[in-house]
Amino acid sequence: xxxxxxxxxxxxxxxxxxxxxxxxxxxxxxxxxxxxxxxxxxxxxxxxxxxxxxxxxxxxxxxxxxxxxxxxxxxxxxxxxxxxxxxxxxxxxxxxxxxxxxxxxxxxxxxxxxxxxxxxxxxxxxxxxxxxxxxxxxxxxxxxxxxxxxxxxxxxxxxxxxxxxxxxxxxxxxxxxxxxxxxxxxxxxxxxxxxxxxxxxxxxxxxxxxxxxxxxxxxxxxxxxxxxxxxxxxxxxxxxxxxxxxxxxxxxxxxxxxxxxxxxxxxxxxxxxxxxxxxxxxxxxxxxxxxxxxxxxxxxxxxxxxxxxxxxxxxxxxxxxxxxxxxxxxxxxxxxxxxxxxxxxxxxxxxxxxxxxxxxxxxxxxxxxxxxxxxxxxxxxxxxxxxxxxxxxxxxxxxxxxxxxxxxxxxxxxxxxxxxxxxxxxxxxxxxxxxxxxxxxxxxxxxxxxxxxxxxxxxxxxxxxxxxxxxxxxxxxxxxxxxxxxxxxxxxxxxxxxxxxxxxxxxxxxxxxxxxxxxxxxxxxxxxxxxxxxxxxxxxxxxxxxxxxxxxxxxxxxxxxxxxxxxxxxxxxxxxxxxxxxxxxxxxxxxxxxxxxxxxxxxxxxxxxxxxxxxxxxxxxxxxxxxxxxxxxxxxxxxxxxxxxxxxxxxxxxxxxxxxxxxxxxxxxxxxxxxxxxxxxxxxxxxxxxxxxxxxxxxxxxxxxxxxxxxxxxxxxxxxxxxxxxxxxxxxxxxxxxxxxxxxxxxxxxxxxxxxxxxxxxxxxxxxxxxxxxxxxxxxxxxxxxxxxxxxxxxxxxxxxxxxxxxxxxxxxxxxxxxxxxxxxxxxxxxxxxxxxxx
Numbered sequence: 001x002x003x004x005x006x007x008x009x010x011x012x013x014x015x016x017x018x019x020x021x022x023x024x025x026x027x028x029x030x031x032x033x034x035x036x037x038x039x040x041x042x043x044x045x046x047x048x049x050x051x052x053x054x055x056x057x058x059x060x061x062x063x064x065x066x067x068x069x070x071x072x073x074x075x076x077x078x079x080x081x082x083x084x085x086x087x088x089x090x091x092x093x094x095x096x097x098x099x100x101x102x103x104x105x106x107x108x109x110x111x112x113x114x115x116x117x118x119x120x121x122x123x124x125x126x127x128x129x130x131x132x133x134x135x136x137x138x139x140x141x142x143x144x145x146x147x148x149x150x151x152x153x154x155x156x157x158x159x160x161x162x163x164x165x166x167x168x169x170x171x172x173x174x175x176x177x178x179x180x181x182x183x184x185x186x187x188x189x190x191x192x193x194x195x196x197x198x199x200x201x202x203x204x205x206x207x208x209x210x211x212x213x214x215x216x217x218x219x220x221x222x223x224x225x226x227x228x229x230x231x232x233x234x235x236x237x238x239x240x241x242x243x244x245x246x247x248x249x250x251x252x253x254x255x256x257x258x259x260x261x262x263x264x265x266x267x268x269x270x271x272x273x274x275x276x277x278x279x280x281x282x283x284x285x286x287x288x289x290x291x292x293x294x295x296x297x298x299x300x301x302x303x304x305x306x307x308x309x310x311x312x313x314x315x316x317x318x319x320x321x322x323x324x325x326x327x328x329x330x331x332x333x334x335x336x337x338x339x340x341x342x343x344x345x346x347x348x349x350x351x352x353x354x355x356x357x358x359x360x361x362x363x364x365x366x367x368x369x370x371x372x373x374x375x376x377x378x379x380x381x382x383x384x385x386x387x388x389x390x391x392x393x394x395x396x397x398x399x400x401x402x403x404x405x406x407x408x409x410x411x412x413x414x415x416x417x418x419x420x421x422x423x424x425x426x427x428x429x430x431x432x433x434x435x436x437x438x439x440x441x442x443x444x445x446x447x448x449x450x451x452x453x454x455x456x457x458x459x460x461x462x463x464x465x466x467x468x469x470x471x472x473x474x475x476x477x478x479x480x481x482x483x484x485x486x487x488x489x490x491x492x493x494x495x496x497x498x499x500x501x502x503x504x505x506x507x508x509x510x511x512x513x514x515x516x517x518x519x520x521x522x523x524x525x526x527x528x529x530x531x532x533x534x535x536x537x538x539x540x541x542x543x544x545x546x547x548x549x550x551x552x553x554x555x556x557x558x559x560x561x562x563x564x565x566x567x568x569x570x571x572x573x574x575x576x577x578x579x580x581x582x583x584x585x586x587x588x589x590x591x592x593x594x595x596x597x598x599x600x601x602x603x604x605x606x607x608x609x610x611x612x613x614x615x616x617x618x619x620x621x622x623x624x625x626x627x628x629x630x631x632x633x634x635x636x637x638x639x640x641x642x643x644x645x646x647x648x649x650x651x652x653x654x655x656x657x658x659x660x661x662x663x664x665x666x667x668x669x670x671x672x673x674x675x676x677x678x679x680x681x682x683x684x685x686x687x688x689x690x691x692x693x694x695x696x697x698x699x700x701x702x703x704x705x706x707x708x709x710x711x712x713x714x715x716x717x718x719x720x721x722x723x724x725x726x727x728x729x730x731x732x733x734x735x736x737x738x739x740x741x742x743x744x745x746x747x748x749x750x751x752x753x754x755x756x757x758x759x760x761x762x763x764x765x766x767x768x769x770x771x772x773x774x775x776x777x778x779x780x781x782x783x784x785x786x787x788x789x790x791x792x793x794x795x796x797x798x799x800x801x802x803x804x805x806x807x808x809x810x811x812x813x814x815x816x817x818x819x820x821x822x823x824x825x826x827x828x829x830x831x832x833x834x835x836x837x838x839x
Contacts, residue, residue: 007147007333008163011139014334015171015341021195022175022188029187036190037273039280044194045267046285047201049076049258050292051131051343052138055200055336057406058293060313062300066239069406071247072413073293075254077286084282086259087268089427091278092529094269098600101354102265102419109426109526110434111519117358119438120419123445124262124354125389127415128347130456132393133400134408135340138313139164142336145310145317146329161397168344169390176349177383186349190271193346196338201292203335204316207328208295211302211319219298226301239301249492250410256417262350263343270350344390352385360385375563400457407456414452414494418444421499421506429510430523436510444502451480451494558597570600625656625681632658634775638718641753641760641778648761651775652722653677655757661716663709666724670695683712687729699732702745709749713756723749724761 028035035041053072061069079087090105099105103124107117140160175189212219229236258264272278303315308322317336320328360381364374400408421440425432458464458480471479481490483497515523558567574596575581580589633654636642644651656662662682666673670684685708687699697705713719723729726746733742749758760778 007143010330010334011143011167011337014337015167018192018195018341019171019174022192025191026188034187034273036187036194036271039274039277040284041190041194042272042277043281043284043288044197045190045271046264046281047197047288048193048263048267048342048346049261050197050200050289050339051409052135052336052340053406053409054292055204055339056138056142056313056316057134057409058296059300059303059315060311061406062296063304063312063315064238066241067297068243068246068250069296070293071250072254072406072409073289074247074251075256076258077289078251079255079258080282080285083255083259084278086424086427088275088278089526089529090259090265090269090423091272091275093427093526095272096529097525100270101350101357102260102262102423103354103358105265105269106419106422106426106437107358109522110422110432110437111516111522113434113438113519114358114362116422116434116437116441119441119445120422121351121354121358123415123418123441125351125392126449126453127412128262128351128389129392129396130400130408130453131412132344132347132389133397134412135344136161136164136168136393136397137400137408139337139340141311141314142317142333145314145321146333161394165390165394168341169348169387171341172345172348172386172390173383175345176352176386177379186271189345189349190267193267193342196342197288199338200335200342201288203331203338204292204295207316207320207332208298210325210328212295212298215306215319215323216298216302222298222301222305225305236304243489245492246489249489249495253410253413253417253491253495256420257413260416260419260423261347261412262354263346266346266350266353344393348386348389351389352382355385355388356382375566410491411452411456414491414498415445415448417495418448418498418502421503425506425510426523427526427529430520430527431510431515432506432523433510433513433515434519435513436506436508439509440502440504440506443505444498447498447501448494451483451497452491454480455490558600625662625679627659628657630658636720636757636759636775638757639754641750641758642775643760643762643778644775645762645764647774648722648724648759649673649677652720652759653679655720656682660718660720660757662720662722663712664722664724665705665709666722667699667728668724687732699729700736702729702733702737702741705729706745706748706752710752713752716756720757720759722759722761725763725766726760727762727766 025035036045058069058072093099094105097108099108101121103117103120106120107113110116140163143160143164175192176186212222216222226236226239230240231237259268299316299319300312303312303319306319306322308315308318310318317329317332320326320332356378361378364377364381418441421444422432422437426437454464455468458468468480471477476482477484481493482488483493486493486496488496555564555567555571558570571593574593578589578592634651636651636655642651652662652664656679664673664679664682664684665687666684667687670686673679673684683695686696687705688696689698697708699705709721713721730742752758759775
């Protein structure tokens with residue numbers, strides 16, 4: 001008999017082999033020679049679906065109910081052969097917006113809703129806990145069968161599930177959270193999963209051949225014996241029965257499970273490197289399922305015929321072990337470890353990411369000081385999340401009374417199916433709303449807990465068992481396993497009621513609610529994912545949310561979450577992709593860089609947290625000062641531009657204390673402005689090259705300055721903007737910024753002035769024409785300010801004079817010089833033009 005320490009040694013050596021494979025894959029990635037970016041590895045990674053449930057649970061179900069294990073694999077086959085277009089659409093959307101989990105996916109679709117993402121993440125943790133427990137139970141059971149003894153470490157009798165949980169938890173952290181990867185692809189992990197898929201099918205086929213052709217005289221021999229026994233023994237007759245309703249239910253929930261289980265979404269969508277790989281997976285994955293299940297009846301029924309004893313779930317291990325083929329038992333044990341390990345590794349990484357992105361990051365961003373090393377905090381939090389998933393699975397396994405592994409798995413599949421209305425509706429129905437998704441998800445989850453989780457837990461707790469058998473307060477119509485007395489089997493009962501209520505609420509609430517602009521744009525992006533040009537928030541809201549500062553600002557923001565070295569590497573990669581350099585980046589390229597910044601953060605910490613970061617990074621939120629009960633002293637008209645050389649701040653203060661939302665753009669110290677004029681809430685942006693202030697903009701970064709002002713005006717219903725002063729902005733851009741860019745800024749500000757109150761604090765001598773009052777309305781900003789007239793004339797001369805013949809140019813230049821000398825026009829541009837000047 002193989003002792004427990006030797007069995008553990010086999011397991012540990014196998015895990016070390018997996019670690020070596022992961023390290024090799026990661027090194028190859030760094031060398032630019034990825035070993036996982038091919039369709040065969042992709043198809044094998046999808047086989048993480050084949051967990052300990054298949055290795056042990058399917059055997060147990062086949063030994064108890066015959067072919068009832070098959071629907072669990074019919075669903076995935078249908079998903080890959082018929083529903084592949086859904087998978088492709090999910091991949092397209094996720095890659096476009098760098099969505100890294102099923103909770104991110106759903107949250108992004110419904111307006112980047114933090115609430116939706118948090119609900120999905122929390123429920124997913126509950127969803128996978130029974131499934132993780134299933135894996136731990138399966139490995140510990142096989143360990144005990146193989147060793148036949150208790151595990152004793154350092155003289156202490158140790159519970160086998162605890163040892164297994166500790167080992168797998170440690171390796172899950174190593175595989176899934178060694179470092180922060182903003183691209184959120186784990187090549188080492190995928191290489192391990194693909195390798196384990198090969199080990200699983202090899203072990204299963206070998207033991208299948210051994211039982212069918214080594215112990216018996218072939219598959220036909222086993223089948224004929226079972227048919228003969230079924231004819232005279234009711235216990236065997238059930239192996240031949242088929243229940244169409246139950247088959248349909250299990251096929252449906254497994255169809256949804258392959259799409260929406262967190263681990264399946266992770267390997268199928270997040271880790272996908274090319275949509276083309278899906279074509280190969282469409283037939284390779286079903287073929288794998290066929291091969292690994294082809295000997296399930298032979299092993300299950302062979303165990304019954306041999307009467308090997310023990311748990312039916314463990315027949316695959318007990319048959320070779322009982323018959324003396326210990327080497328084959330060890331291989332089966334390693335195959336079972338592969339099945340369970342792959343599932344726990346990927347599931348814990350996926351759930352850990354979801355918890356971080358959709359539950360913890362918003363809290364971290366709100367409560368952790370900006371000076372803290374967020375990169376380390378994020379990484380350590382992700383590691384703790386992975387351990388939490390394994391620990392909860394272990395605790396659930398202790399609380400669970402024994403039942404077949406397959407039953408535990410169906411509970412998780414039913415939970416995953418609750419995501420179907422929100423996901424499928426989000427992909428194909430524009431009217432699907434955040435409120436509808438929330439209503440469907442919450443009530444679907446609650447009903448799942450009542451009709452599936454409660455009966456599963458009730459087998460080990462008498463007081464829960466009474467509710468399951470009699471209904472709450474003895475009301476039979478409310479029995480969790482037979483709601484309203486429809487006499488359905490337990491799984492059909494749960495699937496019917498949960499999906500009925502979930503879908504109904506999703507549709508009805510969505511029809512009765514109206515989506516906001518952001519949510520509607522996300523809906524268009526999802527529904528039109530295959531269109532050439534889909535209206536997505538990233539595309540249409542670039543001006544409002546993507547341009548947030550200079551290249552240095554971008555690196556500083558990234559470094560806060562990734563670390564300085566990783567941030568610089570990311571910025572360099574962005575520039576290389578655009579064919580730009582640090583010295584020549586244009587405003588348009590800078591806008592694209594900030595778009596990539598947002599997508600990088602989405603990949604790292606989810607859409608909800610990224611929305612908080614982006615909003616905090618640039619948005620100047622409209623706020624009101626405490627309003628005075630008196631009437632305003634100055635009656636300004638919205639859509640007008642005013643110059644107030646001496647009284648600009650006084651007029652501005654009067655307006656913001658009478659219900660107008662203000663934004664102050666100044667060269668002065670914000671603290672001094674607040675102290676002198678009593679601002680408390682009004683945002684102030686300092687025009688300065690200095691870094692260190694929460695809100696500063698370089699006066700030479702005119703695109704950022706304009707977009708910041710525009711975003712403020714766009715988000716306010718009644719605003720006023722004070723600029724102190726355009727004269728200094730022009731002076732600071734002289735010789736450093738092209739006149740065209742300066743004039744474009746002023747022109748765009750003039751257009752924006754028609755939607756707000758725009759007041760300028762300028763020196764009186766800077767303004768062309770006579771100042772008739774303390775506050776002067778300006779008709780055309782570009783002609784009202786002296787130096788701008790000079791800028792305009794220079795551009796005119798560059799454009800027009802260069803196109804004339806020499807004689808004509810001299811004539812025009814002479815007339816222009818005469819006009820300039822008279823002082824009647826363009827007073828600030830008294831630079832005499834030479835006859836051959838093209839300036």
